[in-house]
Structures are given as C-alpha cells and as structure tokens.
Amino acid sequence: MANQNIKPTEGEMEILQVLWQKGNATVREVHEALNKKDSGYTTTLKLMQILHEKGMVERDTNQKTHIYKAIVNQDKTEKHLVNKMIDSVFNGSAARLVMQALGNHKASADEIDEIKKYLDSLQ
Structure with a gap:
C-alpha cells in the first residue's frame, strides 16, 4: 500500500x-x-x-x-507538494507561486497558450 x-x-x-x-x-x-x-x-x-x-x-x-x-501517483504527489509549497513558501497564495514560476523560467509559446486556456476554464 x-x-x-x-x-x-x-x-x-x-x-x-x-x-x-x-x-x-x-x-x-x-x-x-x-x-x-x-x-x-x-x-x-x-x-x-x-x-x-x-x-x-x-x-x-x-x-x-x-x-x-x-507506486505513488505522480499527479497526487505533485499536487501534494505544490499545495505544501504554496502554504509554506507563498503564505497560501497560489497567484504568488505562479507569478514567481513564470518570472523565473522562460515559458514556451505553447506553454503560455496552455496556461491561458487553463485560466479561461477557471472563470
């Protein structure tokens, strides 16, 4: 287990x-x-x-x-670690995590399009 x-x-x-x-x-x-x-x-x-x-x-x-x-699920593991990071490093702000990630790493045009589509789906 x-x-x-x-x-x-x-x-x-x-x-x-x-x-x-x-x-x-x-x-x-x-x-x-x-x-x-x-x-x-x-x-x-x-x-x-x-x-x-x-x-x-x-x-x-x-x-x-x-x-x-x-035997641990990749998606569940990543979600757990991201939630832990949001809480412990970014004081509960998912927006600060995203802005920091995008500010520090060059995202490709395809990645930016994917992020935009995801954000649109949340509204």
Missing part, C-alpha cells in the same frame, strides 16, 4: 520522475537516467531503498537484478 503521507526529498523526487517516465527500472537504469557526475551508484541505490522503505516504490526481487516501480 502506497504511503499517503508523501514527503519525498529532492533527490527522491528525481528518482520518482525517472520511474514515472520509465515505468519499471533497475537502480543502474535510474542512475544512468539521472546522469549525475557528482553522485555515485551507491547513493542512487540508497535513495531507492529509502523510497521502498517509505512505501513510495515497490521492488521486484524475483530476478538477480531488482526492478523498481513507483
């Missing part, structure tokens, strides 16, 4: 992103996808073991090489 109290660290979130994209993966595949020069294989392994202990990933041990799969 997936852990309902979702609190992944930044490093754990990076691993979850890879698992959500790939579906199933070995530690080696996740480590290679992360492509971090400053982090070793054993660090990736340890983080994946912690994610397993937290109930966020499942591990298939039927083969020599263990296969991991995220």
Whole structure:
C-alpha cells in the first residue's frame, strides 16, 4: 500500500520522475537516467531503498537484478507538494507561486497558450 503521507526529498523526487517516465527500472537504469557526475551508484541505490522503505516504490526481487516501480501517483504527489509549497513558501497564495514560476523560467509559446486556456476554464 502506497504511503499517503508523501514527503519525498529532492533527490527522491528525481528518482520518482525517472520511474514515472520509465515505468519499471533497475537502480543502474535510474542512475544512468539521472546522469549525475557528482553522485555515485551507491547513493542512487540508497535513495531507492529509502523510497521502498517509505512505501513510495515497490521492488521486484524475483530476478538477480531488482526492478523498481513507483507506486505513488505522480499527479497526487505533485499536487501534494505544490499545495505544501504554496502554504509554506507563498503564505497560501497560489497567484504568488505562479507569478514567481513564470518570472523565473522562460515559458514556451505553447506553454503560455496552455496556461491561458487553463485560466479561461477557471472563470
């Protein structure tokens, strides 16, 4: 059963992103996808073991090489973390979060169109 109290660290979130994209993966595949020069294989392994202990990933041990799969829902995890950030960093203001995000990152024309359509649907 997936852990309902979702609190992944930044490093754990990076691993979850890879698992959500790939579906199933070995530690080696996740480590290679992360492509971090400053982090070793054993660090990736340890983080994946912690994610397993937290109930966020499942591990298939039927083969020599263990296969991991995220069991927390990507959409629910992202919503939980965004709500937590809005409350703790932006004093409950979703608008401040959005303005900060758009002010700090160059959005493509397609992304801006998508944001406009979403905002129109809210009115």
